[in-house]
Amino acid sequence: MAFVPGEPLSNDSSVVLQKAREHTLLIIDTNEVRAQHLARLLTFAGLRAIVTSTSYQAFNRFLKERFVPRLILIGQQEETTNPLFARFSQRLLQDLQQDIPVMPLSSIYLNDGLLLTAEESISSTMHCISPPNRLILRRIWQVLPSAQIPLKTMEHSMALESLPKIGFRPRVARSKRSFSSHLHYQLKAAKHVIPPDQWDVLTDVGLAQFCQEDQWPSAVDQFTIPPEYFSLLTRAVMFSRPEQPLQQVHHWADQVEADTLHKALLIFLMQQIPKIIGADRTMRTLLGVLTNEIDSRRGEKLTEWKRLEDGSFIFVFYSNIFVYSQMGSERPLCTMWQSSFDLILRLTKQQQQWNIREVECSSQTHTGHCVFLISPRQR
Incomplete structure (x- = not known):
């Protein structure tokens, strides 16, 4: 069966974060819960939120970050009657040579900040768009029409159309909780790559509760973490180095500690496997190891892979956590998984044997699922 390759991950930051760079929205809100939910929603819609609670804080951030x-x-x-807000507005007009529209949040209620989510009671095969949060985005788009993205699932996708014909079974997450240890080590790695003066970017993506290390989830294997937290953290890492966001995510992935792939015994076994069983069986074994590790972290079967007749492999991440709820992307965004695959190839010295790349990403198709193609390199 033939598959149409997707576009490879772009190193062009002007593409990867273009919409976010062109659409920064400033939130001034003392209601922290609402502000954080709204920050998540804007982030999932491909925009860049700046979250503050007062005009003073907003003015300071503008002077610092421009x-x-x-x-x-x-x-x-009442914040609009604050003399400092008037000064801030005047400064914006002076520096930017344009009036910045103001939209009140008083009538907006967000139960969460999700845009695209797994709801098995509605669909057992693909993610669903949140009706109330869709309406909130449309209100924003009335003021800022250039920020619009298509709020619908792509009509044709590999995950839902082509792959089921060869035995894949699309599914969505049921428990929607992952190991707390997984996020703990992701945060620990992010702390290494995000500059200290930018660590508050977590607030801007809706993860303010993790700005303080003593508020991090514990490093234990308990199913407590919503999948969207991983997607938001990925976005925070990108925002911390907007000129090279994908390289920053690769750097973050390389810093992740306590990953199963880094355990000495497994590294040893992975290095020995190719010497014993050859390239094809090596890949089968490695994909089995990866599948077991990912599924154990999420508490349910959310990965699937198959070998094709031409010797290639297809690997699917269902309800993929690293782009969970993300929509409207111009390019595939699963850089974290790409880095994991690259690491596997390095550890097993299989770089010359296989080429691995994402061929379908939920951030573009809006199905919730991401597909990787693993192909033998031509000799």
């Missing part, structure tokens, strides 16, 4: 807000979202209407 961002260009396209829209100001105000939580408390």
Whole structure:
């Protein structure tokens, strides 16, 4: 069966974060829960939120970071009568040579910040778009139409159309919880790569609770972490180095500690496998190891792979955590999984044997699922 290759991950940051760079939205809201939910929603829609609680904080961040807000979202209407807000608005007009529209949040209620989510009671095969949060985005788009993205699932996708014909069984996450240890080590790695003066970027993506290390989830294998946290953290890592976001994610992936692939015994076994069983069986073994590790972290079977007749392999991440709820991307975004595959090839000295790349990403198709193609290199 033939598959149409997707576009490889782009190193062009002007593409990867283009919409976010062009659409910064400033939130001024003392309601922290609402501000964090809204920050998540904007992040999942491909935008860049700057989260503050007062005009003073917003003004300070503007002077320090020189961002260009396209829209100001105000939580408390009385904030607009604050003399400091008037000074801030005047400074924006002076520096940017344009009036920045202001939108009140008083009538907006967000139960969560999710845009695309697994709801098995609605669909057992693909993710669903949140109706109430869709309406909130449309209100924002009325003021900022250039920020719009298509809020629908791609009509034709490999995960839902082509792959089931060869035995794949699309599914969505049921428990929607992952190991707390997984996020703990992801945060620990992020702390190494995000500059200290940018660590508050976690607040801007809706993860303010993790700015303080003593608030991190414990390093134990308990199913407590919602999948969207991984997607938001990935975005925070990208925002911390906007000129080279994908390279920053690769650097982050390389820093992750306590990953099964780094355990000495497994590294030894992985290095010995190719000497014993050859390239094809090596890949089968490695994919089995990876599948078991990922599924154990999530507490359910959310990966699937098969070998094709031409010797290639297809690997699917269902309800993929690293782009969970993300929509409207211009390119595949599963850099974390790409880095994991690259690491596997390095550890097993299989770089010359296999080429691995993402051929379908949920951030583009909006199915919730991501597909990788593993092909033998031509000799």
